[in-house]
Amino acid sequence: MSFRVALMTDETGWHTGRLKKAFRARDVEARCVDLAACRIDTTWKPHGLAIPGFGHTLPDAVFVRGIAGGTFEQVTLRLGILHALRESGVPVYNDARAIERSVDKSMTSFLLNRYGVPTPATWAGESPAYAQRVLMREAAAGRQVVMKPLFGSQGKGLMKPGVSLPPLDAFSQVAYLQRFVDAGEPGFDWRVLVIGGQAVAAMKRIGGEDWIHNFARGARCEPAEPTPTLADIAVRATAALGLDYAGVDLIAAEGGGPVVLEVNGVAAWRGLQSVTTLDIAALLVDDLLDRKCVASKGALALASGDERV
CATH class of the missing domain: 3.30.1490 (Dna Ligase; domain 1)
Structure with a gap:
């Protein structure tokens, strides 16, 4: 039976298309699944989890591309599905705990400060x-x-x-x-993409609407070198939140080095892909399959007493 991945997303488009292509290149079947369509069902044997498209089985791995907004209860249940998958031994990339930390800006700030990652007050x-x-x-x-x-x-x-x-x-x-950290005029910040503990690509986001330098708000993307300083801070920020991969937003503090503004645990990369020759989707898929899944398999084997990893 082929290796099967659930690509959790509330919408399909450019990102899911790139990911599915990258999975196909690795002979992996990837199916888009909306977390809102999943359910906990203790009568659904043998796992008590029903994931559309997977029958009574579970996916071999999960890639979280998007979680739809909703009521507090709806979002809690959707994250609960991800927690349940992890508890069932399914590698989840990024897992629910890490996503919860990155989505909550206050917890992000707390953890960055706690682990000595430079970030504004x-x-x-x-x-x-x-x-x-x-x-x-x-x-x-x-x-x-x-x-x-x-x-x-x-x-x-x-x-x-x-x-x-x-x-x-x-x-x-x-x-x-x-x-507030003043980036000057026209102003810019950096987006650094961290995958599997490595800063693999970076870009400058210049301009945009007033002082907000988001690609979605009209900022212009330019390639940038992930310098040792940028890379070190971005990697430490990602590790502080326990993320497998992250888009880390940094800005130059006046009279000092870069500081982290935000850490994105369900990061988009269309803007970054436009300024790099790297195949970002392929890098993400490779990290999931070659690091996350291998590590998960090893942990399960050790837990079961099987020394053959």
Whole structure:
């Protein structure tokens, strides 16, 4: 029976097309599956998990390309499916715990700081009064603050509130504040792609909408060398969150080296692919099959007492 991979995604398109092509080149069958269509069913023998397209069996591995938004309960169940697959011995790339850490910006900031990865000063809490004091204190020191949704990507919902805290209704009653790093004009940041503990490619994102340098917001992509400093910081940021692969966003701090703004655990790479000759999808597939799956097989063998790895 051929090796079968579930490509978890809520939409098909450029990224899933590239991944399926890369899997085919390795003689691997990859099927797109929406996590919303999966279910926990303890009567569904033998695993108690029903994954569309796989009958009563489980995939040999899972590649998480996208998780649709929804209610708190819906997202919890979808992540629960990924947790259940991992508990069932299926290699999940990236797994649910790592994705949870990267999706929650406050936990990302906490872990980066805890493991000594340079990142801007950050505050996250539910108290409007405390958040207002942070804004006033930073303003008094001549600094600006960026306010971000706790969950979100592609630069959506970011704002610089000045000295007056906006109502938290639009931010789900959570104030996530990060010290603003001025990139100048037109301004740029770096996206570094880390796969399997190696910084494999990088680009500069120049311009965009105002001070937000996202490819989805009109930034221009240019190739960049993942210098030893950029590579080291990006790799350490990825490891701090326990990710197999990640898109790490960095910016040059005034008078200092690069600092990490965000770590993307379900990273898109269309912009980066446009400025590199590397086949990023192939690199991701190779890392899943040659490192993640091999390591998982070895761990299962050791757990079962089988010394033949």
